[in-house]
Amino acid sequence: MKILVPIKRVADPDNANKVKVSADGTQVTTEGLEWKMNPFDEWALEAALRLTEDGAAKSRVGEVVLVSVGPKEAVATVREGLAKGAERGVIVEGNDNDLDSNVIAAALAAVAKKESPDLIVMGKQTVDGDSNVAGTVLADKLGWPIINYAMRIETSDDGKTFAIKRDLDVGVASVKVTGPVVITVSDSILHPESVKNGVTPADFKYPEAEGGRYASLKGIMQAKKKPIAEQTLSGLGVDAKRTVTYKKFELPPARSGQTTFVESVEELVEKLRTEAKVL
Amino acid sequence: MVEDKTTSFMRSLCMGEIEEDVLLPFPQMAESEQETLRDIASALSGLLGPREEDFRAWDREGEMPSDFIDELKEFGLFGLVIGEAFGGMGLGNMAYSRTLQEIARYDASVAVTVGAHSSIGMKGLLLYGTDEQKKRFLPELATGERVAAFCLTEPGSGSDAASITTTAVRDGDHWVLNGNKLWITNGGFARFFTVFAKTGDAEQRGHMSAFIVPRELEGVSTSAHEDKMGIRASSTTMVHFDDVRVPAENLLGEEGKGFKVAMHILNSGRTGLGGGSVGAMKKLIQLSTKQATERKQFGKPIAEYGLIKQKVGHMVVECYAAEAAVSMVAGLVDAGYEEYAVEAAISKVFTTEALWRTADEALQVAGGNGFMREFPYERVLRDCRINRIFEGTNDILRLFVALTAMNDVASQLKELSSTMKGLLNDPIKGFGVLSNYAMKHASLQTNLGRPKGRFTKLHPALSEEAEGFETATRQLALAVDRVLRKHGKNIIGKQFASRRLADIMIDLFVLACVLSRAHASIEANGEEGAMREIQIAHVFAGQARGRIRRNFRKIDNNDDELIKALADGAFEDGKFAWDTI
Ligand SMILES: Cc1cc2nc3c(=O)[nH]c(=O)nc-3n(C[C@H](O)[C@H](O)[C@H](O)COP(=O)(O)OP(=O)(O)OC[C@H]3O[C@@H](n4cnc5c(N)ncnc54)[C@H](O)[C@@H]3O)c2cc1C
Numbered sequence: 021m022k023i024l025v026p027i028k029r030v031a032d033p034d035n036a037n038k039v040k041v042s043a044d045g046t047q048v049t050t051e052g053l054e055w056k057m058n059p060f061d062e063w064a065l066e067a068a069l070r071l072t073e074d075g076a077a078k079s080r081v082g083e084v085v086l087v088s089v090g091p092k093e094a095v096a097t098v099r100e101g102l103a104k105g106a107e108r109g110v111i112v113e114g115n116d117n118d119l120d121s122n123v124i125a126a127a128l129a130a131v132a133k134k135e136s137p138d139l140i141v142m143g144k145q146t147v148d149g150d151s152n153v154a155g156t157v158l159a160d161k162l163g164w165p166i167i168n169y170a171m172r173i174e175t176s177d178d179g180k181t182f183a184i185k186r187d188l189d190v191g192v193a194s195v196k197v198t199g200p201v202v203i204t205v206s207d208s209i210l211h212p213e214s215v216k217n218g219v220t221p222a223d224f225k226y227p228e229a230e231g232g233r234y235a236s237l238k239g240i241m242q243a244k245k246k247p248i249a250e251q252t253l254s255g256l257g258v259d260a261k262r263t264v265t266y267k268k269f270e271l272p273p274a275r276s277g278q279t280t281f282v283e284s285v286e287e288l289v290e291k292l293r294t295e296a297k298v299l
Numbered sequence: 300m301v302e303d304k305t306t307s308f309m310r311s312l313c314m315g316e317i318e319e320d321v322l323l324p325f326p327q328m329a330e331s332e333q334e335t336l337r338d339i340a341s342a343l344s345g346l347l348g349p350r351e352e353d354f355r356a357w358d359r360e361g362e363m364p365s366d367f368i369d370e371l372k373e374f375g376l377f378g379l380v381i382g383e384a385f386g387g388m389g390l391g392n393m394a395y396s397r398t399l400q401e402i403a404r405y406d407a408s409v410a411v412t413v414g415a416h417s418s419i420g421m422k423g424l425l426l427y428g429t430d431e432q433k434k435r436f437l438p439e440l441a442t443g444e445r446v447a448a449f450c451l452t453e454p455g456s457g458s459d460a461a462s463i464t465t466t467a468v469r470d471g472d473h474w475v476l477n478g479n480k481l482w483i484t485n486g487g488f489a490r491f492f493t494v495f496a497k498t499g500d501a502e503q504r505g506h507m508s509a510f511i512v513p514r515e516l517e518g519v520s521t522s523a524h525e526d527k528m529g530i531r532a533s534s535t536t537m538v539h540f541d542d543v544r545v546p547a548e549n550l551l552g553e554e555g556k557g558f559k560v561a562m563h564i565l566n567s568g569r570t571g572l573g574g575g576s577v578g579a580m581k582k583l584i585q586l587s588t589k590q591a592t593e594r595k596q597f598g599k600p601i602a603e604y605g606l607i608k609q610k611v612g613h614m615v616v617e618c619y620a621a622e623a624a625v626s627m628v629a630g631l632v633d634a635g636y637e638e639y640a641v642e643a644a645i646s647k648v649f650t651t652e653a654l655w656r657t658a659d660e661a662l663q664v665a666g667g668n669g670f671m672r673e674f675p676y677e678r679v680l681r682d683c684r685i686n687r688i689f690e691g692t693n694d695i696l697r698l699f700v701a702l703t704a705m706n707d708v709a710s711q712l713k714e715l716s717s718t719m720k721g722l723l724n725d726p727i728k729g730f731g732v733l734s735n736y737a738m739k740h741a742s743l744q745t746n747l748g749r750p751k752g753r754f755t756k757l758h759p760a761l762s763e764e765a766e767g768f769e770t771a772t773r774q775l776a777l778a779v780d781r782v783l784r785k786h787g788k789n790i791i792g793k794q795f796a797s798r799r800l801a802d803i804m805i806d807l808f809v810l811a812c813v814l815s816r817a818h819a820s821i822e823a824n825g826e827e828g829a830m831r832e833i834q835i836a837h838v839f840a841g842q843a844r845g846r847i848r849r850n851f852r853k854i855d856n857n858d859d860e861l862i863k864a865l866a867d868g869a870f871e872d873g874k875f876a877w878d879t880i
Contacts, residue, residue, distance in 0.1 A: 056341070096334055103338055234345020237375030237388055240338045244331075 021082035023068040024137040027061040029097035060143025066232030070215035102243035103235035109248040125157035126260035144204040159202040171208035174216040307638035315776030316751035325819035326630020347405035354406040357532035372443030385437035393629040396574030403578030407682035408532035415484035418568030420447025427552035448489035450480040461505035467496035476543040486536030490514040507557035511549040518543035529681035569643040573625035576654040583661040617653040623812035651686035697801035764840035806843040
């Protein structure tokens, strides 16, 4: 099985207080930020790796191709994914300011056409833009089904059909779909038994780990030798333009940081209604 | 970088020469290596980050579970310094030291376990092993199938390593090993021991050799885990050798050169311990800033009070200086310098003591919480105390620093005195030696005609600090000369004087490293961008200047004899002699 996993480097959400807006409010400034892989993409990568390996024997049986659309520096993020086990990477160079979900989806669609994967597994959104649409737009451009918020994935014996449970606010939806398909994942995909691929023994349990697996030093060394192809938007024939333009950026007002303790649920509801005015 | 890799910055400094090209530019890892380190850091946070509770529990229990050690192996932590060809990562000294820094942020016991393997346990094989020995052992060492331990200390032989009594006697194709080694890190589960044993006659002091001893050889055994003050989860045991027949091909390095092997291993491994200490300091600074900004007393966060700022400010300066010194030494090793033993010893002494001060102050900032086991401060304090004792006590290392750094001056004086005696026999050569010495002396006194008396490449923003350094260098060279002429060979017994000179040398070397590091930052970020680092250099230079002046003053004007007499009195009484009742 071949799986395409789009990944993005984002400003480390743990250092979100370093995010600044330019004086004219036209953009978020990136100086001095620390970068890491979009956490939602880490979950997607974990799901893709589980789908393409024997988890018990720790051996790879399929291929995971990482693709990142963004600045050249994103190569470090791709390398990180390769260190965790993905086979190779593709970087489509683009300036973050020229990209939105539409352009990204078009670029990913172009790469998917070249690579013809069985699956595209991706994060449901990024922690910076928070648009939550790239997966759906990509599926639309490819004419593939989209399954959002997957929390369990089970492959059929022939590896073409997938039984998927979707994590919804109102409950869990079970669907069956035949690939190729675009899947976005929810955090429940990190559950120790979330993925059954017919290769990893059915009773195997993955260790609980926030954000999925971490690379080993061996993985880091191997990643240096794995190929990363460089592409450009024009080279891929992508002429999509931004459909979203940002009018203005503002930092949220500082929070008061005040904590009030209440004695009872009634009092809480009362305060939420009269003081916080959120109910 | 200078051509001659045998230059030692400190030995030259004692002659009054500032070999600035040894320390400038400040060593920096290649971009690709930095990227690898960032990956390692992020992988380590995955491996060790979620384990805080475990580390606390294992400290209590005094042991780490073998499952966890297996995880360290699988992760690849035992292959850090082993070449890729043998299945390791092939990290250079700087990258290795930086990796230990990262590990030590999480837990000192883990850092010591990994460090004892890579810094000393198997280092002898890397430095002195034959191709055949490397091929035989490195692959298993890299995977951790064989964890390594370094076996030098014995019940009767600690600082005086040359006095070991473990023996190796040649018997055909084998050496028969007998003896006991004390407090061996990783002893409990190591399967590769680098063992030092006497191979000469009983009278031949220090005639020893190094051996590779696999655990499975008959007669190798270990005792129970020691119950320790700190790094409690790391394994420390006795290792016994009972008629162990070691194949002759396991001799490591030349027969009889074991002492040199041991010292070379310890010297080149110092940046591991140094890196670990810096990592612990960074963690403490993080904890202290959080504590100080969150804890409120008298209506304000304690971070707003001067006495708290003073502590945290000093922590920052000390950490910067410690990291500068450790990185510098690691950089020297990577650049192929051969004479870095003095500089490495200085970095060990300074860094381990800076960590101790930082741990003490961080605990103070935390107040009563600092004393509670629920918080990490007391554990860090317990854990880091050993750093001043093992791999050479800081006291012994101070003597080593002073005596070794003064060596060149001593040889010059020796040549001078033999020349004085032989002046009539060989007047031409004699006058040459004499006038060289006289020239050096005159130029030190007058500060004229000294080609290497100054820093010429440092940024002007650091000129005040550089000048202070230059003045102290001149004073050092004159003091060394004076002390050596006064005591001659007896300097070895003059520990008060040696210690003062060592402390001056420690301050000067660390200051030079700080200046080099700040200079690099100015070059990269401009004066504005490097402002805080310039300030750090300013503060450190000021502190060092005060200590250096005091030490110089005390060389000639001190209470040494009184203090010795008081100690002798106490030894005689065997107790404190006074009471108020
Ligand atoms: C947790 C732990 C782990 C260790 N791991 C290892 C290991 O893996 N391998 C190994 O070989 N060893 C190991 N050691 C041993 C360690 O290296 C020694 O403890 C150290 O070298 C000091 O020796 P000692 O304890 O015998 O002290 P001593 O040598 O007895 O020294 C006692 C005091 O006297 C001072 N002193 C000694 N001689 C002089 C002198 N000439 N002039 C002035 N002062 C002097 C010392 O500085 C010290 O303050 C370990 C020790 C500990 C506690």
